[in-house]
Amino acid sequence: SSSAPSGTSTSASPLSISAPLSGQLGDKSFMDSANDGLTRAAKELGVKVKVVQAGADDAPAWERNLTEASSSGNYGLIVTGGTVVASTLKKVAKQFPNQKYLIFDSPSVGKNVTGISYAQNEGAFLVGALSALITDNPATFPRATGSKKIGVAGGMDIPVIRDFIVGFEQGAKAVDPNVTVDVRFINDFASAQKGYDVATAQFKDGADVVYQVAGAAGLGVLQAAEDSGRYAIGTDSDQNGIHPDSTPASAIKSVGNTVYNGIKSFQAGTLKFGTTIPGDIANSGVGIAFNDKLVPKDIQDKVDALRKQVVDGTIKVKSAL
Amino acid sequence: MSALGDFLSLALSSMIPILVTAIGGMFAERARATNIALDGTMLISALGAIIVGAATGNPWLGLLAGVISGIAYAAILAFAAFVLRCDLLIAGIAANLLATGVTLLVVQNVLKSTGTYAPANVPLIPRVSLGFIGKIPVIGPALSDQSALFYVVVVVTILGALVLNRTRFGVHVKAVGESEEAAEAAGLKPILTRTVTLLISGAAAGIGGTYLSLSSVASFNSDLTGGLGFIAFAAVIFGRATPLGTILASVLFGIATAASIQLQGSGVIDPQLLHSLPYVATVLALAVQSIRRHRLNRFDVTDTSFLPAIIPRG
Amino acid sequence: MDQPLLALKGIVKTFGPMTAVDSVDLEIRAGRIHALLGENGAGKSTLMNCLFGLLRPDSGSIEIEGVAVEVTSPKKALELGIGMVHQHFKLVPSLTVAQNVALGREPHSGPFVKTKEAEATVERLSREYGLDVDPRSRVRSLSVGAQQRVEILRALAQDVRILVLDEPTAVLTPAETERFFEVIKGFAARGLAVILISHHLSEVRRVADEVTVLRQGRRVAHSAIEEVTNTQLAELIIGRAQPIVSEVERGTPGETRLSIDGLDVRDGRGLEIVHAVSFTVRAGEIVGVLGIAGNGQTEMVEAITGLRRPASGSVVINGIETAGEHTGLVRRAGLGHVPEDRNGRGLAGYWSVQDNISIGYLDTPEVGGRLTSRARMGALARRLMIDFDVRANSPQQQARRLSGGNAQKMVLARELSRKPDVVVCAEPTRGLDIAATAAVRSRLVEARDLGAAVLLVSSEIDEVTQIADRVLVISSGRIVAEFDDHRPTEAEVGRAMLGGHE
């Protein structure tokens, strides 16, 4: 095959980055968020970035694109991401030991790979706690009925989504052990209509709050809360503005920032390969964004108290992974 | 009792896009112009609907655009089949691929939106609250607050049944599908009839597509249909391309989908397996149906043939 | 002489390299019945399809009352007052009689069909012309004769001036034929021009006023019917002196090869359609089963040949009980079968002649063995094509491109050349011309003389009375008469066939 590239970027020519992704942009989640980070890096750090998309269900294409970029030898750093691509990258990275890689949403998978992982369960823990507070305080939250029932609408029953759910349930129970969590799956990350139907069913069954972890299908969940007169919680990025009356908060995964920071430290020569950068509550890799209009200060404080307990290790959030 | 009503409400709303698309597909199937590009057509018209709906601020214009883009897309299929003379099935497969590509291209390069196009503040097709009818047990919760498209679909369905069984066009469709030669000898133009049925299926899929992108949530991406078009196609075949059969098949799908959502709440069965419920139900119902028919015909051991395009023999 | 109502001038129609119709002229007058004769493949149907707009002629013109017209489609033909009853019915099985008759011209208010009105039209016409059908029944459930009547009604329903009847009597019973001729004489009397295609000279003589003969796509004769004799016509049709049909000797029967005992058969709907039929066929004899179509013959043959499981009774071939067994076993027991449904069962239209012949030989050393050889299959096909006078361009020609007679000879070649002990053939000459019919019949006699037991199931009286050694008459699924000691006359069997109907 082709000659192995040199991994060292000389400061003479600008750094070139290739980003073969394991899906298409537009999931309004980590792909889009990562893309923001990459774009910002291109703008602010003067690097050249080439994003290559692929089908979200086309594993062989991820491998082709990764190998294509690696074997070209034109790129100082290759950025990819999504848990699903980790095993593929592991294979490829071994073949090109001199190429450097940055993978987000996964631990490092090789000596020449830096991983960035997110503790999505911790973010979910916080919104779980908030949800329990909402259903317990119908006086403060006029759309709640006090049914002590909350729900999660997951995209598919896959490990990452389970990780969200575990954290969410733990957070809710931490506030009130009597709250029940109604977990349902849309079996689809794309169809907002299906998300709407599933969430509507949950609301009709009494849920006061539904937390969406369903990509684009989650837009349907948010809309269902608006139409059913209840609450929904957004995911990954701040979705509070879409339906400001029914979305009290979003769980945040700041993929863009961490990717940007990763590139920045690579440029500075400080990025450590073979290691994983954790993104958790402690370093704001994950977090919660409140809709101040809906969530009064005292409730926010209660959630924040829990956050501190997670940070200082008093509470250990369970993980499904 | 309200639980039952809620369940029916869910079943109805799951059924809407399937039923209307299937009713259109029924015409094409009946004329032996099998349209397996229903899924792609839904996708194209979902996009057409949301673009126009967002641009004009009028969801009904969106619906119109959805229907028109469905028709236009079906016209492409008809062109491929009857002018380029591609095999209709292959052309259908190609049309489905093309739909994915075209919608992605439009969303990314024209609408400058990454993947999912979800414009803010788009007025949606209204929901109809039924006033006092909503108070009637079971029926009330089932019917009230359905999308206005539900009533459109009901009308389209009745119209479809009427057209197929009562009008000249319906007779012509059946004649063309069953015996092209007989139709030709009677002065009909089979290709024209088939083209029209394809366009009808496009228009109906247009309503189905609009339901997906403009009735509950204004959002679009190229995986939006989640294979609903294929389910509609299945409903056509399952219903043996008759109006009643197609309606029943769509109802079955609606109920099974609703059940797969509602039973998740009980948490006894794995959600993944529950998701298969509509498909398993179809296979079971189909098996029961053919075993019963087999019983009736059990004296006839000679019939080993089958008809790919479904012509009802009853 | 007055102007002809319809004139075809120099019509040419080619299919690829072959010229099916070669500059044919034809003049048709109002009030007359014009017979169009010719062997299978002479181009009769092709010419008529050109007239009816189903085919576009390569050259030539069509004039109606002296005005040149373009018949671009059947619709156009109908508008011009040309109606056609096709050799192969063109009906939609799942629609009702009224829907079929009105197809394309339904009475309507707005988009809706006025079903009542359509049915009334059919009722009126069927009374007027004595064509008895129920407008509400579905065509699928009708007998062939009734389907024929529907075809005619359809042509009549639209004030046609020119009516083309392509072999309309091929599937009719003698009584139906009789009535049918009354009807078309009535048409002529009302001033319609009728074109009648038929292979039965006696019929033609009875109704036609003038005849045109086609041979290999060319017009070879045209005259008033009185001016030609049947012998002359036959010579014109086949292009040479007609072979004298010598009286077929009766065979000398040997041991029993096929014996049927108490056979009951149900049809597709589960109704018993053959009741307690018993008979035997011995080596070296032809047993004819004669009956009007639709009296259970089809199901009986299917039961004997393994295509249908009998409800009860036994079928013994060469001493092996085969009732209810698969066709494979029945064939291995020694059966050769010439099926009634030639194109559906007897051959694969999309296969070559070679494949159609050699598929019957796969288990013989001649082409068989697990691996087949094209060369040996080709050699076999060529040999049998010569032996059985199958005329095709080459062994590679698609079977569906063969004329009816040649297709049937191909089936015979496959079935008889293996010298089966028992031959079952059903309606072996349906739709065949004079020459082909004679050839098929002599093949059957030859097979008998070589020692085969032949069961001939037919609805043609002359066929059975000519070559069968014993005749059984079947009616409503029962054997109602048996002639063992002599060949019955047409009158004798005619009475028996009708007798069963009482």
Place this chain on the structure above:
Amino acid sequence: MTEPQDSETATAARSFPGLVATARRVVPLGLFQSMVAIVLGIVICFVIMLFATADPLVAFQAFTLGTFRNAYSIGSMIAIASILAVTAFASTVAFRAGAFNIGTEGQLVLGGLTAAIIAEKLPGPGGLVQVIALLGAMAAGALWIAIPTVLRVRYRTNEILTTLMANYIAADLALFLVNQYFRDKGSGAVETPPLDESRWLLQILPPSAANIGVVVALVLAGVLWLWFDRTRAGKRAEVSGLQPAFAEYLGIHSVSYLRNSMLISGALAGLGGGLAILGISHAYIDGFSPQYGFLGITVALIGRLRPVGVLVSALLYASLITGATAMQAVSDVPYSLVFVLQGILILLITSQRIGGRRTA
């Protein structure tokens, strides 16, 4: 236009409803016609690129020739082509027997899963385990089509529908099984643990994915050619699919050919899954199949259900896929254009009008 013999067939169908086979007949295209179609298709692609990108020449060159620019892409192309050929053979076997098995995707997914599990769990020498895993994949594929087969053969249940539904069920079932029992606990994705290298099919052009699966495809093509064109049983199977009523009349047990062909079809689809797992993705990964099964249907039809035709169309289709990869790497042509181009090419290549005779 009317064809006299056809109408007789139709008459027969009328008097004996359902007796006449209406198996899908695919008309063979001439070589010239195919060439014209491909050239025309490529020209149209270029025209589209003119509008879609700033550097159409670069993109166009990469799309059409990119596959052949280095050993790696050629290898990828071969790897994809061999899977496509195998799944297309699966479709071919079924279609020729008159069974419209459109469930190859589901059979492939379960075949792949089975192969992954066997290869992971079974101890023993690599080569032997690979063979067992592939056999297991075939068994799984055959098993997954067994119910549609029984229903079709015994009760004449429409197999188009049952196999279509079986696809969805298979996807759910695979997800369920992997999640519950076989998941790689160290990964957040739905995937089984990566296979040991001894389980990988021998690679013939490393680092590309090309592997000895291509030999399997070639051998299969040979076997199928022999079977269709040179064996007695193949002849019988053909007539059973083309015209069952004729087959039954000839004493051929058409139903048993139908049954066997469906099972073989399922097994081949399963084999395709096994090859994809052991040869390309080296673990069961959710999404290991970019619709190989469905693409196989298209490839089979484009290849006109002939073994050699299928091989050629598999190569063609695979080079469309790898060409698209190359195109994305060098230009800013949007990913979505690939689908558009594929769709248009399929339409043109299968058109019987383009390059053919004008008349019907």
